[in-house]
Amino acid sequence: MKLTxxxxxxxxxxxxxxxxxxxxxxxxxxxxxxFYNEVNVVPGAEPISTYFMTNGFxxxxxxxxxxTEGKTGKTVLxxxxxxxxxxxxxxxxxxxxxxxSTFGGEGTGLHANYDFQWTxxxxxxxxxxxxxxxxxxxxxxxxxxxxxxxxxxxxxxxRKTNSPYLSGLYSFVENPSSYLIxxxxxxxYGNQWVRNxxxxxxxxxxxxxxxxxxxxxxxxxxxAKGTSFYLFIDGTTNDIPSxxxxxxxxxxxxxxxxxxxxxxxxxxxxxxHSKRKTTSKQKSGRN
Numbered sequence: 249m250k251l252t253x254x255x256x257x258x259x260x261x262x263x264x265x266x267x268x269x270x271x272x273x274x275x276x277x278x279x280x281x282x283f284y285n286e287v288n289v290v291p292g293a294e295p296i297s298t299y300f301m302t303n304g305f306x307x308x309x310x311x312x313x314x315x316t317e318g319k320t321g322k323t324v325l326x327x328x329x330x331x332x333x334x335x336x337x338x339x340x341x342x343x344x345x346x347x348x349s350t351f352g353g354e355g356t357g358l359h360a361n362y363d364f365q366w367t368x369x370x371x372x373x374x375x376x377x378x379x380x381x382x383x384x385x386x387x388x389x390x391x392x393x394x395x396x397x398x399x400x401x402x403x404x405x406x407r408k409t410n411s412p413y414l415s416g417l418y419s420f421v422e423n424p425s426s427y428l429i430x431x432x433x434x435x436x437y438g439n440q441w442v443r444n445x446x447x448x449x450x451x452x453x454x455x456x457x458x459x460x461x462x463x464x465x466x467x468x469x470x471x472a473k474g475t476s477f478y479l480f481i482d483g484t485t486n487d488i489p490s491x492x493x494x495x496x497x498x499x500x501x502x503x504x505x506x507x508x509x510x511x512x513x514x515x516x517x518x519x520x521h522s523k524r525k526t527t528s529k530q531k532s533g534r535n
Contacts, residue, residue: 266297267429267466267481268422270304271455271494275442280414282443283376284503287312287419291368293434293480296321297427299420300435302374303390306416307331307407308357310374310390312366322365326390327535328405329357340387341404348403351535359535360403362392370395371438375505380412380445391507399507417442417452421479426462432483438476439499449502457492472496 285302294300294314301311308328315321330337337358342348346360366372373393380386389404419437423429440452455477457470469487470479475497480487 266423266426267459267461267468268420269457269459269468269470269479269481270418270420271437271457271470271477271479272416272418273440273452274454274456275417275450275452277442277444277448277450278413279445280417280442281378281380281445282441282505283414283417284373284439284441284443284505285419285437286371286373286439288371288436288438288476289366289368290434290436290480293432294368295428295431295433297423297425298433299325299422299424300433301420301422302437303376304416304418304420305376305414306411307409308376308388308405310376311419312364312372322363324362324364324366324392324402325359326362326392326402327351327357327359328388328407329355331408333408335408337405337407339403340406341389341401343400343402345400346402354535357535358403358405360390362400362402364392364394367395373503375399375503375507376414378412378414381406384408384412386412413445414442418455419477419479421481423482429466429482430484432480434478434480434483436473436476436478438496439501439503441503441505443505449505451498451500451502453498454493454495457489457494470494475499 283303287302298314301309303310310326313323313325328337346362348360351359375391377389378386385406386409387404387406390402392400421433443449459468467486468481472494477496
């Protein structure tokens with residue numbers, strides 16, 4: 249997908265909340281049903297009011313946040329928007345440790361917050377799974393992998409879609425409330441893969457850089473180091489490539505898309521919960 253098309257279909261709200269930069273991944277694979285990504289937040293570069301978003305797609309996103317101090321200050325967030333025509337997204341499953349509810353403020357939809365004190369310097373993984381249905385809807389699930397390799401199923405949401413598959417794949421780092429703007433926020437993103445409905449997998453090693461700013465002095469940067477991309481915002485310097493297209497080295501290590509043996513696997517038999525709970529809003533965070 250071309251960058252301009254990805255921007256058009258993946259802009260979830262018109263409001264710019266703060267400085268952010270984004271990586272838009274290249275793939276020529278059609279009918280994508282799984283998107284896998286890894287994130288490792290740089291120690292000392294995770295101040296309050298930061299969203300390290302790993303798995304963005306048309307109609308939703310998924311990643312880790314640092315919202316406030318305290319035991320519930322860090323979360324994993326998985327969000328799926330309502331359709332542009334007003335058709336509501338519905339909840340098919342909510343994990344036992346997730347707080348699932350509606351949201352508003354930058355569009356409307358459903359999200360799952362999982363209170364987890366993730367640690368900078370540790371590599372975590374996120375997997376987004378799309379299951380197309382025959383009625384113009386798609387079930388979209390978010391899975392988070394802990395440092396012990398155990399997967400957790402945050403939620404599954406059913407969304408009316410114009411295309412039943414995942415598209416417009418991207419990541420970002422954002423300061424959503426423009427708080428502590430002189431403190432650098434930085435993370436490494438690596439080993440991106442997709443798989444399609446024909447069970448064909450592809451590693452994503454090329455991405456385009458874009459950014460949003462509130463003022464001309466906002467700072468951001470990106471690049472590739474070995475097998476990972478990196479993104480950062482705020483701080484004291486810029487690091488903007490001369491070209492907006494960035495390439496990382498391939499790992500050749502395909503992930504276990506089916507999460508075999510995991511309690512949170514796609515084949516999970518846990519009961520679904522279809523109730524659409526009342527709106528909640530994260531402090532200093534995104535929907």
